[in-house]
Amino acid sequence: MLRRYLLSLSLLAVLVLLYLQISTPLSLSQQLAQALAPSDDSLENLTFSLAVLPRLLMALLVGAAMGLSGSLLQQLTQNRLVSPMTIGVSSGAWVGLLCLSAVAPTLVTSHGEWAALCGAVLAVGVVLLIAGRDGIAGLPMVLAGMAMNLLLGAVAAAILLIDHQQSRGVSVWGAGDLGQIDWYFVSWLWPKLAVGALLIMFAPRPLALLQLGSRAAQARGLNLWPVLLGLFLSALWLSAVSITAVGLIGFIGLIAPNLARLLGARTPRDELLYSSLVGMLVLLGSDILALLLTNFLGDLVPTGATAALIGAPALLWLLRRKLAAKDLRSLSLMGTSTRGLAVRLRWTLPLMVCLTLLLSLCVNRSLDGWLLEWPSSLVWSLRWPRVLTAVAAGSGLAVAGLLLQRLLRNPLASPDILGITAGAALAVMLILLVAGNNLFWLKAPLAAFSGSMIVLGLLLVLGRRHDYAPGVMVLVGIALGALLNTGLQFCLVKASGDSLALLGWLAGSTYRVSAGQSVGLAVGVALLSVLSLSFQRALTLISMDEGTARSRGLEVRRVRLVLLVLAALLCALVTSLLGPVAFVGLLAPHMAALFGARRVVAQLWLAAVLGGLLMLIADWLGRTMIFPLQVPVGIVASVLCGLYFVYLLVRQRWL
Structure with a gap:
């Protein structure tokens, strides 16, 4: 034990000397003299x-x-x-x-x-x-x-x-x-x-x-x-x-x-x-x-x-x-609801959608207080791209989260938990540093997709030893997310003034999205979601057991790769335009299950609707709660969904 301490103290002394050498131009003798008798003559x-x-x-x-x-x-x-x-x-x-x-x-x-x-x-x-x-x-x-x-x-x-x-x-x-x-x-x-x-x-x-x-x-x-x-x-x-x-x-x-x-x-x-x-x-x-x-x-x-x-x-x-x-062991987050709740949802969900849309479009704040009115043509031209972007982003993240949870049989899988959004954000920042702002919004989706796929590949490689156990995959995602966020900090250190303007994008914002970008995001999310529906049988079999899926003639590796690419594309589309957003992709599929959606098709469309509603509510709150200032939708959505997620965890533990 004494030898271990002596070696460690010797290494500490070496590090101290190295630190002093790179921190000051003073020689060791000058440093010693200054430490014993400080002077401010230079x-x-x-x-x-x-x-x-x-x-x-x-x-x-x-x-x-x-x-x-x-x-x-x-x-x-x-x-x-x-x-x-x-x-x-x-x-x-x-x-x-x-x-x-x-x-x-x-x-x-x-x-x-x-x-x-x-x-x-x-x-x-x-x-x-x-x-x-x-x-x-x-x-x-x-x-x-x-x-x-x-x-x-x-x-x-x-x-x-x-x-x-x-x-x-x-x-x-x-x-x-x-x-x-x-x-x-x-x-x-x-x-x-x-x-x-x-x-x-x-x-x-x-x-x-x-x-x-x-x-x-x-x-x-x-x-x-x-x-x-x-x-x-x-x-x-x-x-x-x-x-x-x-x-x-x-x-x-x-x-x-x-x-x-x-x-x-x-x-x-x-x-x-x-x-x-x-x-x-x-x-x-x-x-x-x-x-x-x-x-x-x-x-x-x-x-x-x-x-x-x-x-x-x-x-x-x-x-x-x-x-x-x-x-x-396998992790479980919450149980599904009764059939009665699922039946009531048929009546309440359309009402929820209508009320949320009316709230987002017609209820607003001004310098004179709260307003309840249909937006004017000018306000409408500014507001509908935000509404469409929020709905499309929430739906895309929800579908991506559902795909990941089904593929990995992991109830805690989502683009943010597994570090996929961090990989997409880092790739976008890197392409900005290398290529500048020229055609940035065309290059960003491709960069985000590349970053997402690299992280997914690392997740699959690092989780293979433990057969992609849920706990292992989550911890790997945490570690990768921390490492990627460190890289993002380095990018921000070297960023130019134009790059620093993207700090609002890193918080997840909709107020700078143009009409064309919002329509493009909505179309892309809709097409990828419909394509995901065509793999409903594969998702059902893989989420049960790989052995069962193979016995039914499913090529598990090829189908998993295709579906992971779909999840990465959805994540890349949303992240490249809106920025990283936490918890929505994790929470929306569980809310759909809580409302009684057990099969793939029902859970997918219901999760997409609920994800869009969550983001729309978050966008409205970010626009109105500290008027005239605005809070990016990504922050509001993360706080709201995070609070509800923590509530569900506590509820599952004690109820």
Whole structure:
């Protein structure tokens, strides 16, 4: 054990020296002299004292805190895939900070850690409510955290967009920025991390007892629930104060404990201590990579992006090794409804469609208040392309989600969950950087389709080992999505002013869509949906079992490839025009099943209708709720559908 610590400390020393060499032109002797006797006689000395050294210490402090927090959470839950990122701690803390910034921005620097802690506690509370006691140690905990991350990510995007005056520059902070201009945050952070030393001293005994089981721990005198609550809150506190200081930096809390165990950490105290050391190594290495890329590209590259660049492949490796057999079982989200509800839907669905169309077209806000009137010719010319685009986009995503869920026999499959929309968005940004704006809207669908197909291919290759088990496919999608979003951040770093104008497109917007584009999208979605209907028999057989499908004479591989191409085309059409939208492709097929649509044809058309209605309602809300400002439909749809999806998960667990 001593040899392991000595080698790790030696590697840390090498990384520190490498960091100092690339961060300042000062020689080592000059750096030592400046550290011992600071002087401000030159810009290099001043930069070294107020920027380079504080950033180095911040990387070490935050890396240790995130590694310790991840180890504590994993030991408490006995779940090797749990971390502040995977169970919603980081996204909850980030939303808490953004809410405080919107309400009282002056309190963020002085009391922001409490807002972050409240957000983290609320997010984890919902995750625990969804997973239940039996799901904490398995995949349901991580899947519930995934749902919270998607939902809170949409909420954070909405806050940043609405409160744009207060949020200027905060997006870099949200991407994880270790840059410092003085010693303020270092002196602010380190006393708050003192709880980590107490954890290393006093937490190992209760953690060791918890490994024996709750009953055995109580029999040996452990006051179970107060200890669990105290340790859990301590882990959340470490993450909350770190996020307050430097923003979102994911994967450190996931990688460090697993590497610590891989390298020989066995006892609870050894794992806590060594995870802290590994966290320092990983975050400092990520920061060095960020500095090298910043120097090479000439633009700021956030440390959080490089941490994701390292962490996403690590998550892919971990899920292939650490998933237990029980995690590979089939997943179910909700049951279908009774026949009575399906019969009532025949009367209520047309009414829902008519009311939603009237709401979208005739109910609006102006400077004089709410208006209820048929739009004028000018307003109509501006509004009908938005309405048609929203309906077509929602229907296309719903059909794509249904195809993926049937093909993979995975109730959690959808273009956003599996990372397909992230691949399409990255491909669109790459074609923009390479080809510029010339004929961009003609090239974008082809680029989006290529990105979608590449991600689908990776999903099929990486999921083959576990026979495309639902849990594995979802986790592969999460990892690929994180990796692709990192690439998207790099593209935005190098983007020109015209490219940055597409940030609204990344949020999913309809207000810049022309009439021709909306008609083209609607026609494309309609044709692909009708083509999907011709494969109803194949979808029915594949969704039952591949053996059954082959016994009925179906060429499973060829049909699956064709249907995956159809799903990718639908995703590419919507993403290239509207931008990435979350949850609609996941939720609409389940809503159709909930309304009684069990067969492929009924579920497909009903999911398409419900997806269109969801997007139409989201577009109307985005247009009216903060008038005269507008919120992109993608954000509103993600928040609305995400809230309903979380409700369904909680309802399934407790009802």
